[in-house]
Amino acid sequence: QQPVQSPQAVILREGEDAVINCSSSKALYSVHWYRQKHGEAPVFLMILLKGGEQKGHDKISASFNEKKQQSSLYLTASQLSYSGTYFCGTESWSNTGKLIFGQGTTLQVKP
Amino acid sequence: DGGITQSPKYLFRKEGQNVTLSCEQNLNHDAMYWYRQDPGQGLRLIYYSQIVNDFQKGDIAEGYSVSREKKESFPLTVTSAQKNPTAFYLCASSPVGDKIANYGYTFGSGTRLTVV
Numbered sequence: 001q002q003p004v005q006s007p008q009a010v011i012l013r014e015g016e017d018a019v020i021n022c023s024s025s026k027a028l029y030s031v032h033w034y035r036q037k038h039g040e041a042p043v044f045l046m047i048l049l050k051g052g053e054q055k056g057h058d059k060i061s062a063s064f065n066e067k068k069q070q071s072s073l074y075l076t077a078s079q080l081s082y083s084g085t086y087f088c089g090t091e092s093w094s095n096t097g098k099l100i101f102g103q104g105t106t107l108q109v110k111p
Numbered sequence: 112d113g114g115i116t117q118s119p120k121y122l123f124r125k126e127g128q129n130v131t132l133s134c135e136q137n138l139n140h141d142a143m144y145w146y147r148q149d150p151g152q153g154l155r156l157i158y159y160s161q162i163v164n165d166f167q168k169g170d171i172a173e174g175y176s177v178s179r180e181k182k183e184s185f186p187l188t189v190t191s192a193q194k195n196p197t198a199f200y201l202c203a204s205s206p207v208g209d210k211i212a213n214y215g216y217t218f219g220s221g222t223r224l225t226v227v
Binding site: 002032034040041042043044045046047049087089097098099100101102103104 | 142144146151153155156167169170201212214217218219220221
């Protein structure tokens with residue numbers, strides 16, 4: 001079953017923060033995050049494997065609450081280059097080895 | 112440089128015809144995947160393969176077929192049985208096991224298929 005992302009779309013000014021959420025009804029083994037710019041291939045951002053784990057690089061970080069089957073992506077002090085569509089991909093304990101992606105969250109950062 | 116190549120970038124097909132989309136990777140990844148992307152629906156899994164000569168259906172496999180005769184190649188055939196084939200198709204590859212934690216999936220640049 002497809003994970004649910006929220007919000008569906010968000011518009012920011014440069015320097016503002018954003019949070020994108022990903023929720024699944026299945027027990028999760030891992031959560032991946034990808035960003036896709038228009039007309040391009042999705043690009044891997046990070047993967048979270050353990051409950052409560054938090055990862056990040058630059059000003060983009062993510063957390064994974066294994067008990068709630070939820071992950072959140074945090075974008076801090078957003079830049080114009082952060083614009084694009086963000087997808088979470090979830091891997092369940094019952095079916096490792098394949099990702100089911102959410103419907104995507106479109107982020108637009110304005111000057 | 113290692114990567115994953117999809118061809119062609121644009122493809123036009125007449126109704127009732129089968130068409131094959133190419134996907135080749137030189138990343139030495141064991142696993143390969145095909146996803147379909149439609150506006151507002153994210154990426155939906157068609158087929159995936161974790162080892163040569165073996166593959167599994169994804170959520171929307173009806174009307175599609177694949178083969179995995181070589182580690183580097185995972186072609187997708189869109190058959191005439193696929194009722195609504197017009198879409199953007201993405202191929203991806205990944206390591207399996209613990210190695211995926213460092214690299215995730217690597218996607219190709221996609222093939223846009225239009226039925227005319």
